[in-house]
Structure formats: structure tokens, C-alpha cells
Amino acid sequence: MACACMRHLSAIRTPTVASAGPPKETANSRVLILGGTGRVGGSTAIALSKLSPDLRITIAGRNREKGASMVTTLGKNAEFAEFDINDDKSLESALNDVDLVVHAAGPFQQTEDCRVLEAAIRAKTAYLDVCDDTYYALRAKAYNNEAIASKVPAITTGGIYPGVSNLMAAELVRVAKSENKGEPERLRFYYYTAGTGGAGPTILATSFLLLGEEVIAFNKGEKLKLRPYSGMMSIDFGKGIGKKDVYLLNLPEVTSTHETLGIPSVSARFGTSPFFWNWAMDAMTRFVPSELLRDRSKVEEMVKLFDPVVRVIDGYAGERVSLRVDLECSDGKHTIGVFSHKKLSVSVGTSIAAFALAVLEGSTQPGVWFPEEPQGIAIEARELLLQRASQGTINFVMHKAPWMVETNPKEVGLGIYV
Structure with a gap:
């Protein structure tokens, strides 16, 4: 499945895109979360x-x-729908007369199907997920033709990171290509979250499951498979x-940006605190x-054991979050973007919204x-989206040289430069 998805990605690297036109009114639109x-x-x-008080929001869950x-x-424009995401009839019923379904019922790791996306395509309902797993994202991409045929717009990996x-990448x-004579050569994603970011067991389960996956990175067009949580770097995220x-x-934006943006070298790194984590x-x-680590049921059992300790430590670690994206071009130009917030639990919701x-x-x-x-x-819609997502940030900058934001990062003990 992954190979077929990769071939599909390659086929859409240089699309022809029509103008989106002025934004449509969203008042009274129905959103199922x-x-x-x-x-x-x-x-x-x-x-x-x-952000949009007139939206009608349906909260779906089992509790x-x-x-x-x-x-x-939420107030008068909200309602609750109790159902099991694994019950197809319940899912299809919930999608009736819905303008957009937001799939935030993770973790996405070790999920073998795209049940919600399939149901959205059948119901002709727009779709957004917050997937942070490479293999799930590639499976979702395999439904591209079906979504086009049903005229369903769908975005996968639409959270904060990815x-x-x-x-930002x-x-x-885009700006580098319009301003520089050189070509974009290296793209690096750096992420930091204090503790679990206040996001609880789901984030902890996601982290453990990702530790069971080999890391995919690209170096000068060559696909590399590396040990997870290796290749430490000390990165300054700024103010x-x-x-x-x-x-x-192993994060999906590495593969997707390598393919869709055509960048030869791409990697992603993540760190947390306190340091002993x-x-x-x-x-x-x-x-x-x-x-x-790839067994979801066993990981969920591990999370139950760790969760009380994690919550205590989160109490003093806080939940600051920061994204830093670095782009290096063949002419030597190096630009970065930084997005930092005091609370991941707030920032992730604002970004998805x-x-x-x-x-x-x-x-x-x-x-x-x-x-x-x-x-x-x-x-033409990117600027507004980033403006909305960055509300409440303590630092949001784009298209800056590294020296304008921080001291130069120092690579520590990694033989392969990715």
C-alpha cells in the first residue's frame, strides 16, 4: 500500500491549481468533531x-x-452525539447533513483502515484529520481518486505538527523560489513540547507508538531508515x-514535503522536557x-501505568510548544520560521480550527x-490560515535568517547529516 501511495504522490508533484476565489460564508455550517x-x-x-460563533458544532464521542x-x-449552537467510531452505521448516521467532519479520535498509529474518510466520501462530506502517522497519511492519500469522483475536499495531517x-515549509x-537564484536543497522540521503538552494519554500513546517505527529521512534524494530517537541536535527555538x-x-511531513515540494533532503526531530523524558x-x-512498541493494545496498557506519573510531572513542566522549520538553498541562503505558544492544549485546537x-x-x-x-x-489562503493558527503565540516569525532569531544550532554526534 505504501509503495502505491508513493507513486501517487510523485504523480501530483507539479499540479495546475485554479484560484480558490473569495472565501465562502461559513455561518450556520455544521461541523462534526x-x-x-x-x-x-x-x-x-x-x-x-x-473563531466562528455561528458554526453549529456536534461533539461526538462515547462519554x-x-x-x-x-x-x-460551547453554548446554544452545540450538541452532543454518542456513538462508537468503529460502528459503520452509527458513523454514517452522524455524517448526515454535516458540512465537515474533523477526525480527532487518535492515536492514528497502528490503525489499519481509513473508516472515517471512506464514510465521508460516501456521504459527500468534507473531511479533515489530525493524523500524525506516516503510514495512515499515505493510506488516506490512496483515496484521492474516490474523493475527486465524489467531489469531496479532504485534508490529512491538518493539525499543528504536522x-x-x-x-510554514x-x-x-515558495518565497525562496521567487526571490533566490538557488534551489531549495534541505528542509528540517524541529519540534519541542514540554511534557505531554497537557494533551494526556493520547499524546503519550502516540509517542510510544512512534518509537516503534524506523525513521524515514531523505539526504540528497536518498531515502534513509534510521533508529528512532537518535541523531540528537541542540536547537534554539528563540524567544x-x-x-x-x-x-x-518518523513523521509524515518528511515524506510529503520531500515529494510534493521536491526537496532533496528532509528530516524531522522532536524533543521534550524534563530532560530525563x-x-x-x-x-x-x-x-x-x-x-x-508497535502493539497498540500493549502500548495503551503501558500508558495506563505511566499516566499518573506523567500528570504529576506535567504539573510543573508546563505545556509550551514550539515549531521551527529551516530551509537551506543551493546559493547558501538559509531561512527559518518559528511558531511558539505557552499551551499546546490551546494552540493545537486553534491550529485545527x-x-x-x-x-x-x-x-x-x-x-x-x-x-x-x-x-x-x-x-492565497495560507496567510489567513497561519494568521488564525498563530493567535496567542508568544513568537511567530517567518522568512528570517537564523541569526535574527537565535544562535546557530550545533550538531551533536550524528554521522549522517540529515
């Missing part, structure tokens, strides 16, 4: 209600008590965050069998797209 009683889905619902509490928070980070590349250690991780993550990749509004406003063409593809978020 799957996983809406969770921290990510709930944060998305709150952000959407603030009626949490659903009722969320409806109270999501906002993809758009696309804009760095409000400072220098943090980050490690290689990074040591623990590294130790897990060395001493815990990868088969166990920004994508949701862009889809409702008609920015997305029929088909299944990554955020950096102009059919996913039209070029």
Missing part, C-alpha cells in the same frame, strides 16, 4: 466556536457526561523557549522490543491532500 470529548477534539471545538459538559461550555508546520519554499535537545522521529525515550528504543475554516471557506479542492499541496490549502 470526532473525539470531541478528548483534549484535542475539545480544544478544537472551543477554538472553532471563538455522555463529558459531552454534556462540552456542550455547556499541519501548520507543513504550511511550503511558504518558505520564550530557548535551546532544546531534539531527536529524529528524552533519556527514557531513547532507552525505550534501545531496550524495548520494537514489536511491543484554522484548517477547518479554510476547508469550509472553499480553499480545498476535491481530493485528498496534504496541507502543503495548493489543492489542499490554496496559496
Whole structure:
């Protein structure tokens, strides 16, 4: 399946894109949020209600008590729908008369199907997911032709990272190509989140599952497979965050931006704090069998054991989050973008809400797209989306030289430069 998806990605590298035109009105549009009683889905619902108060929002989940509490928070334009995402009849019923479904019911790792996307295509409902898994994203892309045939606009990996980070990369590349004589050669994604970012067990499960995946990176067009949580670098994220250690991780924006933006060298790194969590993550990749880390049920059992300790540590670690995207060109020019926020639990919802509004406003063409593809978020709609997503940030800069934001990063002990 992955190989077929990769061939499909290659075929759409240089698309012809029609203008999206002026944004459509979103007043009274209906949005269904799957996983809406969770921290990510709930944060998305709150952000959407603030950005567009006239939206009608349906919170979908299995916990009626949490659903009722969320409806109270959102007000008169909200309602709760109790159902199981694995029940096809329940899912199709929930999609009736819905303008957009936001799939925030993770984790996406080790999920073997795209059940929600399939149902959205059948129901002719626009679709957005917050997937952060390479293999799930590629499976979603395989539904591109079906979505086009049904005239359904769909975006996969439309969260904060990946999501906002993809758009930052696309804009760095677009501006570099318009201003420079050199060609974009190296793209690096750096991410930092304090603790679990206040996002709870789902984020912890996602982290553990990713430790079971070999890291895909690209160096001068060559595809590399590397050990997860290796290749430490010390990166300065600028104001409000400072220098943090980050490690290689297998994230979908590496493959998608390599293919769709045509960048020869791409990698992604992530780090957390307190510092001993990074040591623990590294130790897990060395001493815990990868088969166990790829077993979703066993990982969920591990999360139950770790969760009480994690919550205590999160209490003093905070939940600051930062994205830094670096682009290097063949003429020596190096530009970066930085996006930092005090609270991931707030910022992730604002970012997803920004994508949701862009889809409702008609920015997305029929088909299944990554955020950096102009059919996913039209070029002329990127600025507004990033403006919305960056509300409340402590630092958001684009198209700056590294020295304007921080000291030069220092590479630590990695033989392969990716």
C-alpha cells in the first residue's frame, strides 16, 4: 500500500491549481468533531466556536457526561452525539447533513483502515484529520481518486505538527523560489513540547507508538531508515523557549514535503522536557522490543501505568510548544520560521480550527491532500490560515535568517547529516 501511495504522490508533484476565489460564508455550517470529548477534539471545538460563533458544532464521542459538559461550555449552537467510531452505521448516521467532519479520535498509529474518510466520501462530506502517522497519511492519500469522483475536499495531517508546520515549509519554499537564484536543497522540521503538552494519554500513546517505527529521512534524494530517537541536535527555538535537545522521529511531513515540494533532503526531530523524558525515550528504543512498541493494545496498557506519573510531572513542566522549520538553498541562503505558544492544549485546537475554516471557506479542492499541496490549502489562503493558527503565540516569525532569531544550532554526534 505504501509503495502505491508513493507513486501517487510523485504523480501530483507539479499540479495546475485554479484560484480558490473569495472565501465562502461559513455561518450556520455544521461541523462534526470526532473525539470531541478528548483534549484535542475539545480544544478544537472551543477554538472553532471563538473563531466562528455561528458554526453549529456536534461533539461526538462515547462519554455522555463529558459531552454534556462540552456542550455547556460551547453554548446554544452545540450538541452532543454518542456513538462508537468503529460502528459503520452509527458513523454514517452522524455524517448526515454535516458540512465537515474533523477526525480527532487518535492515536492514528497502528490503525489499519481509513473508516472515517471512506464514510465521508460516501456521504459527500468534507473531511479533515489530525493524523500524525506516516503510514495512515499515505493510506488516506490512496483515496484521492474516490474523493475527486465524489467531489469531496479532504485534508490529512491538518493539525499543528504536522499541519501548520507543513504550511510554514511550503511558504518558505515558495518565497525562496521567487526571490533566490538557488534551489531549495534541505528542509528540517524541529519540534519541542514540554511534557505531554497537557494533551494526556493520547499524546503519550502516540509517542510510544512512534518509537516503534524506523525513521524515514531523505539526504540528497536518498531515502534513509534510521533508529528512532537518535541523531540528537541542540536547537534554539528563540524567544520564550530557548535551546532544546531534539531527536529524529518518523513523521509524515518528511515524506510529503520531500515529494510534493521536491526537496532533496528532509528530516524531522522532536524533543521534550524534563530532560530525563528524552533519556527514557531513547532507552525505550534501545531496550524495548520494537514489536511491543508497535502493539497498540500493549502500548495503551503501558500508558495506563505511566499516566499518573506523567500528570504529576506535567504539573510543573508546563505545556509550551514550539515549531521551527529551516530551509537551506543551493546559493547558501538559509531561512527559518518559528511558531511558539505557552499551551499546546490551546494552540493545537486553534491550529485545527484554522484548517477547518479554510476547508469550509472553499480553499480545498476535491481530493485528498496534504496541507502543503495548493489543492489542499490554496496559496492565497495560507496567510489567513497561519494568521488564525498563530493567535496567542508568544513568537511567530517567518522568512528570517537564523541569526535574527537565535544562535546557530550545533550538531551533536550524528554521522549522517540529515
